[in-house]
Amino acid sequence: MATRINVTSYVPDSRAMAKKRAWSKSMKVDAVQIVDSYTIDKTLTQSELAKVKKLLINPRLEKEFSLSGGDFSFAIEIGFLPGVTDNVGKTVVEAIEGALGKKFKAGEAVYTSRVYIIRGTITKEQALEIALTLHNPLIERSLVYTQQDLKKGLPVAVPKVRLTNREELATVVPLLSMNDEELATVGKAGVLSKDGTRRGPLALDLASMQAIRDYFKSIKRNPTDIELESLAQTWSEHCKHTIFASEIDELTDGLYRGYIKRATKEIRKKKGKKDFCVSVFTDNAGGIVFDRDWIVTHKVETHNSPSALDPFGGAITGIVGVNRDAMGFGLGAKPVANVYGYCFGNPTDTRPLYRDKHMKEKMLSPRRILDGVVAGVNSGGNCSGIPTVQGFSYFHDRFRGKPLVFVGTVGLIPKKVRGRTSWEKSARPGDYIVVVGGRVGLDGIHGATFSSETMDSGSPATAVQIGDPITQKKMSDAIVKEARDLGLYNSITDNGAGGISCSVAEMAKECGGAKVNLEKVPLKYPGLSPWQIWISESQERMTLAVPPSKWKKLKALFDKRGVEATVIGEFTKKPHCEVWWGKTRVMDMSMGFLHDGQPEKKLVTKKPQYQFVVPTKKDFDIAHYLEAMIARPTLASHAFIAAQYDHEVQAGSVMKPLVGRGLVDSDTTVFRPVLSSNKGVALTSALYPTYTELDPYNMSACAIDTAVRSLLASGVRLDDIAILDNFCWSSSNDAGRLWELKESVRSLYDTSVAYGTPLISGKDSMFNDFKGYDAKGNPTHIAALPTLLVSAMGLIADARKTISPDFKIAGDSIYLVGDTKRELGGSELHLYLADKEKNTHAIGGAVPVVDTKKNKLVYAQYEKAVAKGIVASGIALGHGGLAYALMKSSLAGMHGALIDIARVGKGLTPTEALFSESQGRMLVSVSQKNKKTFETIMKGSAVKIGEVGGATLDIAVGARKIAKVNIDTLLADYRKTFKDF
Numbered sequence: 003m004a005t006r007i008n009v010t011s012y013v014p015d016s017r018a019m020a021k022k023r024a025w026s027k028s029m030k031v032d033a034v035q036i037v038d039s040y041t042i043d044k045t046l047t048q049s050e051l052a053k054v055k056k057l058l059i060n061p062r063l064e065k066e067f068s069l070s071g072g073d074f075s076f077a078i079e080i081g082f083l084p085g086v087t088d089n090v091g092k093t094v095v096e097a098i099e100g101a102l103g104k105k106f107k108a109g110e111a112v113y114t115s116r117v118y119i120i121r122g123t124i125t126k127e128q129a130l131e132i133a134l135t136l137h138n139p140l141i142e143r144s145l146v147y148t149q150q151d152l153k154k155g156l157p158v159a160v161p162k163v164r165l166t167n168r169e170e171l172a173t174v175v176p177l178l179s180m181n182d183e184e185l186a187t188v189g190k191a192g193v194l195s196k197d198g199t200r201r202g203p204l205a206l207d208l209a210s211m212q213a214i215r216d217y218f219k220s221i222k223r224n225p226t227d228i229e230l231e232s233l234a235q236t237w238s239e240h241c242k243h244t245i246f247a248s249e250i251d252e253l254t255d256g257l258y259r260g261y262i263k264r265a266t267k268e269i270r271k272k273k274g275k276k277d278f279c280v281s282v283f284t285d286n287a288g289g290i291v292f293d294r295d296w297i298v299t300h301k302v303e304t305h306n307s308p309s310a311l312d313p314f315g316g317a318i319t320g321i322v323g324v325n326r327d328a329m330g331f332g333l334g335a336k337p338v339a340n341v342y343g344y345c346f347g348n349p350t351d352t353r354p355l356y357r358d359k360h361m362k363e364k365m366l367s368p369r370r371i372l373d374g375v376v377a378g379v380n381s382g383g384n385c386s387g388i389p390t391v392q393g394f395s396y397f398h399d400r401f402r403g404k405p406l407v408f409v410g411t412v413g414l415i416p417k418k419v420r421g422r423t424s425w426e427k428s429a430r431p432g433d434y435i436v437v438v439g440g441r442v443g444l445d446g447i448h449g450a451t452f453s454s455e456t457m458d459s460g461s462p463a464t465a466v467q468i469g470d471p472i473t474q475k476k477m478s479d480a481i482v483k484e485a486r487d488l489g490l491y492n493s494i495t496d497n498g499a500g501g502i503s504c505s506v507a508e509m510a511k512e513c514g515g516a517k518v519n520l521e522k523v524p525l526k527y528p529g530l531s532p533w534q535i536w537i538s539e540s541q542e543r544m545t546l547a548v549p550p551s552k553w554k555k556l557k558a559l560f561d562k563r564g565v566e567a568t569v570i571g572e573f574t575k576k577p578h579c580e581v582w583w584g585k586t587r588v589m590d591m592s593m594g595f596l597h598d599g600q601p602e603k604k605l606v607t608k609k610p611q612y613q614f615v616v617p618t619k620k621d622f623d624i625a626h627y628l629e630a631m632i633a634r635p636t637l638a639s640h641a642f643i644a645a646q647y648d649h650e651v652q653a654g655s656v657m658k659p660l661v662g663r664g665l666v667d668s669d670t671t672v673f674r675p676v677l678s679s680n681k682g683v684a685l686t687s688a689l690y691p692t693y694t695e696l697d698p699y700n701m702s703a704c705a706i707d708t709a710v711r712s713l714l715a716s717g718v719r720l721d722d723i724a725i726l727d728n729f730c731w732s733s734s735n736d737a738g739r740l741w742e743l744k745e746s747v748r749s750l751y752d753t754s755v756a757y758g759t760p761l762i763s764g765k766d767s768m769f770n771d772f773k774g775y776d777a778k779g780n781p782t783h784i785a786a787l788p789t790l791l792v793s794a795m796g797l798i799a800d801a802r803k804t805i806s807p808d809f810k811i812a813g814d815s816i817y818l819v820g821d822t823k824r825e826l827g828g829s830e831l832h833l834y835l836a837d838k839e840k841n842t843h844a845i846g847g848a849v850p851v852v853d854t855k856k857n858k859l860v861y862a863q864y865e866k867a868v869a870k871g872i873v874a875s876g877i878a879l880g881h882g883g884l885a886y887a888l889m890k891s892s893l894a895g896m897h898g899a900l901i902d903i904a905r906v907g908k909g910l911t912p913t914e915a916l917f918s919e920s921q922g923r924m925l926v927s928v929s930q931k932n933k934k935t936f937e938t939i940m941k942g943s944a945v946k947i948g949e950v951g952g953a954t955l956d957i958a959v960g961a962r963k964i965a966k967v968n969i970d971t972l973l974a975d976y977r978k979t980f981k982d983f
Contacts (some may be wrong), residue, residue: 081115172588235500302410313374321382326496328413335413347402390647402786403772429547459505570794610738614846662808662894684803702749718796808894820923
C-alpha cells in the first residue's frame with residue numbers, strides 16, 4: 003500500500019517568493035506555497051511511518067501539510083514520468099532503509115513531486131500556462147487541480163513503469179531480402195517492432211546498410227535486431243567519428259590521422275625527453291605527467307542534443323558522464339576538477355519554435371535551456387564532491403535551435419598502481435565482465451544515434467537520461483580509492499554512448515572477444531526487451547574486467563559501499579562478440595566486422611560563398627560603447643553561474659573562477675590537485691564561432707592562440723601546455739561545411755605544431771542543426787555556428803606565483819604586449835553593430851591572422867619577465883579587444899586607469915585600436931620599481947599605454963580625451979545583464 007507524505011515550510015520559502023515574483027508580472031498572483039511530496043510505495047506500519055516523517059520533516063522549518071479543504075485558486079503538481087530517474091526518491095529510499103533496517107524489495111520505491119499552491123485571481127488557462135513553465139513534458143508530468151479536485155487531499159498515484167510490449171527474444175530482421183529503399187528506411191527510422199512502429203534512428207546510411215547486408219549474406223543468415231542495434235551504436239558518428247576518419251579530397255588519411263594525430267606525433271618527437279604525454283587518443287581521456295609520482299588527465303565532452311530536449315537531464319548526464327571518462331582512464335583516475343562551456347541562444351528570445359508541423363512539440367526557450375543546463379551541471383558537480391573550477395558562456399542566435407554544452411573533467415592518477423604502469427590496462431581471456439553502479443532502464447535508448455542526427459520531430463524522448471551523482475560518487479570512491487589500489491581488476495571503461503554494447507565490445511578488443519549473458523544485467527524495472535538492455539545508456543555505470551579469483555573480494559567491497567556489482571559474462575580469446583538471452587544466442591558477430599566493417603567514405607569539399615558586409619556605422623561615442631559592450635551577453639558577468647558551482651571542495655583552488663575585488667570572470671583558473679605540493683594545474687578555453695564562415699583557418703588559429711596565451715598570461719610556460727579540441731559543426735554532409743571543417747583542422751595542425759602544444763584528447767559533434775517550424779508553421783532550419791572549442795591545460799611550477807588579471811596598485815604602469823591591427827571581422831563590436839543595423843550579415847571585415855613565429859618570440863620574452871617575478875597582473879586579449887581587457891582588469895581590481903592609445907597600432911582609428919581582436923596580445927601591469935627591467939626584457943614587443951589609478955577609466959589619444967567612465971558605472975553595466983538570473 004502506497005503512502006503520501008506532504009511537507010511544506012512554515013518560514014518564508016525563497017522558492018515560493020521567486021515564483022510569485024515571476025508570475026505576478028503577467029497575472030494576479032497573491033501568494034504561492036510550495037509542498038514537497040513523497041509517495042512511498044511500500045507497506046509501512048504506523049510506527050514506521052512516524053519514523054519516516056521524522057526523516058523527511060525538519061521541525062524547525064517544516065511541517066506536514068494537507069491540501070484537503072484548503073483555500074486556493076489552483077494547485078499544480080509536477081513529478082517525473084514513469085521510468086525517469088528520481089534522484090531524491092532514491093536517496094529517500096536509502097534513508098528509510100537505514101532508519102528502519104528494512105530493505106525495499108524489487109518494485110518498491112519512493113516517488114517525489116512538487117506541488118505549487120497558487121492563491122490569486124487567475125484562470126484555468128493561466129494555470130495551465132504556468133504548468134508549462136514548470137515542467138518538461140519529455141520527462142515530467144503536470145497535473146492542475148482545483149479546490150473541488152482536492153476535497154479529499156492529493157491523490158496517491160504511483161508512476162510505476164509497466165511495459166506490455168516486451169519482445170522476449172531477439173527479432174530477426176529480414177535484411178537479405180530488402181531492396182535499397184527498404185534498407186534506407188531501416189537505417190533512418192529503425193527496426194520494425196511487432197506493433198508495427200519503428201524503434202527510432204539507427205543513423206546508418208545506405209552504404210552502411212548494404213555493407214551489413216553483405217556481411218550477413220556471407221554468413222548465410224539474417225541479422226537479429228540486437229546485432230543491427232549494436233552496429234548502429236558502434237558505427238554512429240558520435241562513437242566512430244566517421245567524418246574525421248574518412249578520406250577527404252586529397253587527404254587520404256583523413257582529418258584525424260592526417261592532421262590531428264600527426265600533429266601530436268610530430269610534437270612529441272620534437273620534445274624528445276621533455277615529452278610529458280603518457281596516453282593520448284587511446285583511452286577515455288588524455289594524460290600528461292604532473293610530477294614524478296602523478297599523472298593528470300583531461301577530457302571534454304559535448305552533450306548538445308539531449309540538452310536541447312531536456313536541459314537538466316542532458317547537462318547532468320554530460321557532467322557525470324565525463325567524470326566517468328576520468329575514472330575510465332588507465333586503471334582509474336580520481337576526478338579532481340570539472341569545467342564547462344555553454345553556447346546559448348539569446349535568453350530574452352521568446353519566439354516559439356516547434357519540432358513538428360502540427361505545432362504540438364514546442365521547443366524549449368533559450369532561457370529554459372540556460373536555466374536547466376546550469377542546474378544540471380550544478381547538481382552533477384556539487385553532489386559529486388568535484389570542484390567546478392572553470393567555464394564560460396557564449397551567446398548567439400544561431401544556438402537558438404540547438405545549444406552547445408561542453409563539460410570536462412580533470413583526473414589524477416598515480417604513475418604506478420601496485421607496481422604496474424597505471425595508464426596501461428588490458429582485459430584478459432577468462433576475466434569476468436562486471437558491471438557496477440546504476441541499473442538499466444529505457445533512458446538513453448538510441449542516445450548515440452540520436453546525437454549523430456539533426457534534431458527534428460523524429461528525435462526520440464528515450465534518448466534523454468538523468469544522471470544520479472550520488473550513486474556515481476559512491477561508485478567512484480569504491481573504484482579509485484579502494485578497488486584500483488587493491489588490484490582487483492585488469493581493465494575498466496565507462497558505460498557511455500551505446501551502453502554495455504559499446505563498453506564490452508571496446509574492452510573485448512584488448513583480449514579477443516566476449517560472451518555476455520544479458521538476462522543477468524540488473525534492471526530498474528521488469529519488461530525490457532533484450533535489445534533495449536544491450537544498448538541502454540542508463541547512467542552511472544562502469545564495466546570492469548575482473549579475474550575470477552578476485553571476484554568475491556571485489557563483490558564484498560562494493561556491497562559494503564552500497565554499490566551494485568554483477569557478473570554478466572566473460573572475456574574470451576575467440577574474436578567474436580556473443581550475446582545470450584538465457585539459452586538462446588541472440589548475437590554472434592566477428593569483432594573485426596563490428597569495429598572495422600563500416601564502409602569507407604570519400605568526402606568532397608567546396609568552398610562556400612557568403613555575402614558578409616562591413617557595418618556602415620562610423621560615428622562612435624567611445625564611452626557609450628564601453629558601457630554597451632561590457633553588458634553584451636557574451637561579455638557580461640556570468641557570476642550567476644560560477645557562484646552556484648562549488649570550486650572550493652577538495653581544497654585545491656588557487657585562482658578562482660571569480661577574481662579580484664570586483665569578482666570578475668577569470669579566463670584562467672588554477673588549482674592544486676596534490677595538496678602536499680605547490681605545483682598547480684591551470685585551465686582555460688577559447689572559441690570564435692563567428693569567425694568560421696569568414697575565415698575557418700584563422701578561426702582555429704585564434705582559438706588556439708587565445709587559449710595558449712591565457713595560460714601564459716597567468717604564468718604557465720609554453721612548453722608546459724597541452725590542448726584539447728572539440729568540434730561542433732552543423733550540416734556536415736554539406737560540401738561547404740566540410741571545406742570549413744577541413745580548413746579549420748588544417749589550421750589546428752599548423753598552429754599546434756608551431757607552438758609545440760600536443761593535442762591529447764578531442765571529441766566532435768557534427769550535426770548541430772534544428773529543422774522544424776516557426777510560429778506561423780513555416781519550415782525553418784537553424785544551423786549552429788560551426789564551432790571549435792580549444793581547451794588548454796598547463797602546469798605551473800609554483801601555484802603561489804600565479805598571475806591574476808586584476809590591476810593591483812595605483813601608479814603601476816600598464817603595457818600592451820603584441821601588435822594591434824585592423825582586424826574586426828566577426829568581432830564583438832561588429833556583432834553589436836549588426837544587431838543595431840538589424841543585418842546579421844554586417845559582421846564582415848578582416849579576421850585576426852595569427853603570426854605564430856613572431857608570437858613565440860614575444861611569448862619567450864614574457865616568460866622571462868614572469869620568471870623574474872615582475873609582472874603584477876596579466877590578461878590575454880580576445881573577444882572585445884583591448885577595451886574589454888582594460889575594463890576587466892580595472893573592475894577586477896576596482897582601480898581606474900589613465901590610458902593613452904596613441905601608440906596602439908599604426909593608422910588605426912580609436913575604435914579600431916580599442917575593439918580590434920588581434921591575437922598575440924596581453925595587457926600587463928608592472929610596478930614602478932620593475933618598469934625598466936620589464937621594458938628591457940620586452941623590448942620591441944610591448945608599449946606602455948597608461949597607469950593604474952583613480953576611480954574612472956580615462957581613455958585618450960595623445961592630448962585628446964575620448965572617453966571617461968566611472969568604474970562603479972562599468973561594474974553596474976557588467977552585472978546588469980544577468981542580474982535577475
